[in-house]
Amino acid sequence: ICGICPVSHLLCAAKTGDKILAVEIPIAAEKLRRLMNLGQITQSHALSFFHLSSPDFLLGWDSDPGQRNVFGLIASDPELARQGIRLRQFGQKIIELLGAKKIHPAWSVPGGVRSPLPEEGRAWIRERLPESYQTIHTALALFKQLLERFSTEVANFGEFPSLFMGLVGKDGLWEHYGGHIRFTDSQGNIVADNLREEDYQDYIGESVEKWSYLKFPYYKPLGYPEGIYRVGPLARLNVCSRFGTPGADGELREYRDRVGGVATSSFYYHYARLVEILGALEGIEALIEDVDIVSHRTRAQGGINALEGVGVSEAPRGTLFHHYHVDEDGLIEKVNLIIATGNNNLAMNKTVAQIAKHYIHGHDIPEGMLNRVEAGIRCYDPCLSCSTHTVGQMPRA
DSSP states (O other): OOSSSHHHHHHHHHHHHHHHHTOOOOHHHHHHHHHHHHHHHHHHHHIIIIIIIHHHHHHOTTSOTTTSSHHHHHHHOHHHHHHHHHHHHHHHHHHHHHHSOSSSOTTEETTEESOOOOHHHHHHHHHHHHHHHHHHHHHHHHHHHHHTTOHHHHHHSSBOOOEEEEEEOGGGBBOSSSSEEEEEOTTSOEEEEEEOGGGHHHHEEEEOOTTOSSOEEEEGGGOTTTTOEEOSHHHHHHHOSBOSSHHHHHHHHHHHHHHTSSOOBGGGHHHHHHHHHHHHHHHHHHHHTOGGGGOSOOBOOOOOOOSEEEEEEEETTEEEEEEEEEOTTOOEEEEEEEOHHHHTHHHHHHHHHHHHHHHOOSSOOOHHHHHHHHHHHHTTOOOHHHHOOOSSSOOOO
């Protein structure tokens, strides 16, 4: 569906297919799916931070737009740019090792996956992990240093109360593939927990506005638009209790100290993204040492045993729902998707309004102010191309 996070849709579609087949997939298949998703989170977050957002941080919000991009970053700090490119390559290579393609690999299927990780793939990942760890520690140290300069951005780039939604595992463990849905508020209180994806229509409403093709999801008990919530790295770090890995748990504690417990400014999405990369690398390291990922028991067989299924997974940008209705032959008759960018729609619009009110004074709108609006949207790392399409032209995110 989407070329930016195809793995996320692939896995969510396969999980929905599991429901329609009414099968329990082999443990090896679940672990392999998890490995691919961690590779996707790593490559996508690296792209967001190093390629799309760090030019703002390092070159300046008001710098020449012709240079304020990844090429300008390469000229300004070639080593940091190289590290970012290599980290993204690491995540993409994991996807390719499993699925034979970096984009749209036809690998995860209803009932499991097509193949295990080859032994040479394990060896390659082991060899590249130390470099990837070094890069993320460099990026974390750099961003913590830069944070001191960005108090204005923290206060105005989407700083408002909202709910947060994400998957959590047992005892509130950070989750990206399984678990259950949890909502928390801006004080860290659990608003709703142990929610099933099959029941999403009970707690998520989908509103529309005449001026947009993108849906406006909201938390039903609070109504529209009061039921605004955020998803993605910021939300996942707010709803979870811990990562369950030593490095990421240490960074999560420091992150919470720096943001004041619960992060309510969308500017902190950038920081949360880096913490998640570290957690993803630790998860990858654990999985490649697991004997199950080379098992050839990777797929459960089944027929059409249910005519409706709902799957959920965490894309890099946030919680993703797929809902299918099929006929007796398994042909899809009706589909509803709620993607991460859609879940963040209300929050993105509120962020744009907040930035505009702070920076626009009179009729003069400088280019640097427009870049700050774009930077506010970049906090959410949106995938607008798969959530909506403008009529007759390419969308501009």
